[in-house]
Amino acid sequence: MTHQYPALTAEQKKELSDIALRIVAPGKGILAADESVGHMAKRLNQIGVENTEENRRLYRQILFSADSRVKKCIGGVIFFHETMYQKADDGTPFVQMIKDKGIVVGIKVDKGVVPLAGTDGETTTQGLDGLSERCAQYKKDGADFAKWRCVLKISDNTPSALAIMENANVLARYASICQQNGIVPIVEPEILPDGDHDLKRCQYVTEKVLAAVYKALSDHHVYLEGTLLKPNMVTPGHACATKYSSEEIAMATVTALRRTVPPAVPGVTFLSGGQSEEEASINLNAINTCPLVRPWALTFSYGRALQASALSAWRGQRDNATAATEEFVKRAEVNGLAALGQYEGSGDDSGAAGQSLYVANHAY
Amino acid sequence: MTHQFPALSPEQKKALSDIAQRIVASGKGILAADESVGTMGNRLQRINVENTEENRRAFREILFSSDASINQSIGGVILFHETLYQKDSSGKPFPTLIKEKGIVVGIKLDKGTAPLAGTNGETTIQGLDGLAERCAQYKKDGVDFGKWRAVLKITSTTPSELAIQENANTLARYASICQQHGLVPIVEPEILPDGDHDLQRCQYVTEKVLAAVYKALNDHHVYLEGTLLKPNMVTAGHSCPKKYTPQDVAVATVTTLLRTVPAAVPGICFLSGGQSEEEASVNLNAMNQSPLPKPWKLTFSYGRALQASALAAWVGKSENKKAAQEAFRKRAQINSLACRGQYVTSGKTDTAAMQSLFTASYTY
Numbered sequence: 001m002t003h004q005y006p007a008l009t010a011e012q013k014k015e016l017s018d019i020a021l022r023i024v025a026p027g028k029g030i031l032a033a034d035e036s037v038g039h040m041a042k043r044l045n046q047i048g049v050e051n052t053e054e055n056r057r058l059y060r061q062i063l064f065s066a067d068s069r070v071k072k073c074i075g076g077v078i079f080f081h082e083t084m085y086q087k088a089d090d091g092t093p094f095v096q097m098i099k100d101k102g103i104v105v106g107i108k109v110d111k112g113v114v115p116l117a118g119t120d121g122e123t124t125t126q127g128l129d130g131l132s133e134r135c136a137q138y139k140k141d142g143a144d145f146a147k148w149r150c151v152l153k154i155s156d157n158t159p160s161a162l163a164i165m166e167n168a169n170v171l172a173r174y175a176s177i178c179q180q181n182g183i184v185p186i187v188e189p190e191i192l193p194d195g196d197h198d199l200k201r202c203q204y205v206t207e208k209v210l211a212a213v214y215k216a217l218s219d220h221h222v223y224l225e226g227t228l229l230k231p232n233m234v235t236p237g238h239a240c241a242t243k244y245s246s247e248e249i250a251m252a253t254v255t256a257l258r259r260t261v262p263p264a265v266p267g268v269t270f271l272s273g274g275q276s277e278e279e280a281s282i283n284l285n286a287i288n289t290c291p292l293v294r295p296w297a298l299t300f301s302y303g304r305a306l307q308a309s310a311l312s313a314w315r316g317q318r319d320n321a322t323a324a325t326e327e328f329v330k331r332a333e334v335n336g337l338a339a340l341g342q343y344e345g346s347g348d349d350s351g352a353a354g355q356s357l358y359v360a361n362h363a364y
Numbered sequence: 365m366t367h368q369f370p371a372l373s374p375e376q377k378k379a380l381s382d383i384a385q386r387i388v389a390s391g392k393g394i395l396a397a398d399e400s401v402g403t404m405g406n407r408l409q410r411i412n413v414e415n416t417e418e419n420r421r422a423f424r425e426i427l428f429s430s431d432a433s434i435n436q437s438i439g440g441v442i443l444f445h446e447t448l449y450q451k452d453s454s455g456k457p458f459p460t461l462i463k464e465k466g467i468v469v470g471i472k473l474d475k476g477t478a479p480l481a482g483t484n485g486e487t488t489i490q491g492l493d494g495l496a497e498r499c500a501q502y503k504k505d506g507v508d509f510g511k512w513r514a515v516l517k518i519t520s521t522t523p524s525e526l527a528i529q530e531n532a533n534t535l536a537r538y539a540s541i542c543q544q545h546g547l548v549p550i551v552e553p554e555i556l557p558d559g560d561h562d563l564q565r566c567q568y569v570t571e572k573v574l575a576a577v578y579k580a581l582n583d584h585h586v587y588l589e590g591t592l593l594k595p596n597m598v599t600a601g602h603s604c605p606k607k608y609t610p611q612d613v614a615v616a617t618v619t620t621l622l623r624t625v626p627a628a629v630p631g632i633c634f635l636s637g638g639q640s641e642e643e644a645s646v647n648l649n650a651m652n653q654s655p656l657p658k659p660w661k662l663t664f665s666y667g668r669a670l671q672a673s674a675l676a677a678w679v680g681k682s683e684n685k686k687a688a689q690e691a692f693r694k695r696a697q698i699n700s701l702a703c704r705g706q707y708v709t710s711g712k713t714d715t716a717a718m719q720s721l722f723t724a725s726y727t728y
Contacts, residue, residue, distance in 0.1 A: 003520075004568040158366060204368040211582035218575035224623050255628070259588050263659050264622040295627050295659040362377040362589065 016226025024267030028075030029300035034108035049316035073336025076104040095142040106145040122163040135181035145184040148174045168212040172220035188230035195237035210260035224264040250286035255364040267297035272305035280305035288341030299339040380590025388631030392439030393664035398472035413680035437700035440468040459506035470509035486527040499545035509548040512538045532576040536584035552594035559601035574624035588628040614650035631661035636669035644669035652705030663703040
């Protein structure tokens with residue numbers, strides 16, 4: 001292993017690095033609009049809309065017809081396969097609409113979770129077969145980055161060493177293949193918020209998982225400057241009795257990242273998990289005002305947390321399209337501010353009152 | 365592994381973090397005065413001085429009785445066991461003399477290399493036996509940090525996976541034990557400069573070694589904010605025909621560190637290896653002038669590169685004490701400037717030369 005067999009040329013590295021930096025440019029984050037058909041069913045069900053291809057097209061059109069205001073707060077959009085090849089009412093391909101706004105197009109490339117036999121209900125993620133050919137095609141069709149989601153959960157016995165190692169390895173293989181095809185891999189090792197564990201437990205597990213992920217990326221010769229990380233924020237479990245402030249969440253999250261994510265990684269784009277739109281923005285803002293040195297961009301890659309209001313405003317009615325788009329733009333702008341640490345909140349006690357709650361980081 | 369069994373209390377963490385921050389405070393680095401009896405023999409032989417305990421004591425006294433203002437450049441001193449219990453001519457113990465100046469006292473803790481059977485002449489390090497008790501005693505005797513040097517070498521077959529993993533593991537065990545006893549561990553995975561390999565090869569190997577070291581530290585639950593790293597700079601091998609500039613060394617080194625060393629580590633104190641005093645200062649300066657981000661302090665932990673001139677000025681004669689101290693003070697001050705990127709070498713204005721090399725950083 002002492003000899004290098006360079007995986008990428010200097011030009012390939014530069015291209016990947018440039019793409020990554022464009023996505024996480026200051027004040028910008030990602031719209032995760034890559035819900036699978038099944039996932040979209042749940043969303044549309046909640047607003048009483050039938051899950052047809054046309055309705056999914058109409059809904060994404062609402063998001064993608066946002067005006068130029070989104071240029072300064074959205075750096076990338078993640079697509080689902082079907083959506084990559086859909087068009088607006090006037091025949092403009094969605095990919096085109098996004099690129100015309102100067103936003104980078106991304107594609108979900110994993111093929112969902114599969115069980116790990118012999119574990120307590122743990123999974124790995126499939127999708128490596130033929131991934132290289134798929135990436136090459138997506139690149140031709142306009143995609144410059146990809147996303148692959150692995151899932152881990154916290155319980156008494158999990159995540160196990162196998163689950164951590166296997167998911168880290170599969171993420172590294174995916175990342176390596178993407179880069180070979182000019183695609184920036186977003187590496188997503190999501191640790192679910194389900195459970196009654198406290199903040200410290202989530203932090204501990206997140207540190208172990210991320211350390212394994214970055215060791216695997218190193219082992220697989222992945223070019224870190226041409227990747228992005230999409231982790232969970234460090235939060236207590238949903239059923240945890242103790243409540244924590246956004247500053248505590250911020251300190252725990254930034255501390256965990258500082259201990260595991262090499263500074264060469266250009267950006268960390270948090271998933272919103274089960275957080276509400278406002279919660280996700282407030283927490284992101286607290287992360288960006290945290291008094292620890294943060295050598296990577298800390299921004300968003302939100303699905304629900306960017307779309308919930310837009311979905312309820314739309315309810316499947318064409319007449320509501322403009323109002324729905326407006327809701328999306330509003331959330332996008334709020335998160336753009338949060339990514340700069342400039343979001344004051346929707347009125348409650350954030351801001352100055354929040355500052356005093358930053359407990360010194362040696363408690364983490 | 366999903367439950368944390370905290371290795372350290374918040375108070376222990378704070379104490380360790382504070383010590384580490386003091387050692388690498390702005391403009392300060394480390395005097396590595398921990399040469400073993402044998403190594404000191406080599407140094408003294410060069411200036412025709414007999415290797416007696418008194419001569420070793422006398423030379424260290426010259427260094428440690430420098431004017432208190434040396435504390436602007438020196439944050440810590442590493443001692444060898446014998447030296448910790450020696451005194452100056454007035455009977456004042458060396459640790460007291462050093463601490464009076466507000467400088468932190470450290471101790472070499474390893475017990476030298478041991479061969480790894482079945483490898484191409486590779487080694488691991490011994491010293492773990494009874495290490496906890498030794499650390500506890502040293503802490504009582506005035507020591508606040510430890511040092512442990514692992515050694516790897518580059519050839520066509522080395523470093524092997526075993527050597528990397530074994531040395532990373534012993535470093536992590538040593539670090540864990542130190543922290544349990546209030547000592548900040550300096551982690552030193554030295555990759556020797558011997559050989560004819562080029563800069564890229566050294567960078568590749570250093571990245572692999574450091575990735576393994578930080579994975580091991582994570583596995584062993586080491587508190588990164590309470591550690592320091594002492595790596596080699598990334599340089600070509602001694603007998604490499606190709607020559608590189610300080611800017612080449614700086615970019616290769618900082619890039620390597622950005623890819624492997626978490627931002628939580630407060631400071632990186634380079635070893636000088638076989639470099640001359642001036643070379644070691646110029647290279648350190650180039651790193652601190654580099655426009656690449658540096659979320660940790662980049663400073664020095666020099667032995668030869670701080671003492672060579674002082675030894676040559678002393679040549680064993682007590683009447684040369686002032687001259688020797690002045691030589692040491694000069695090097696200390698130069699390195700203090702270098703760790704702030706403010707060392708202006710006599711003669712050349714090399715800013716123009718520097719500029720043109722930085723755009724190529726992505727090729728590393």
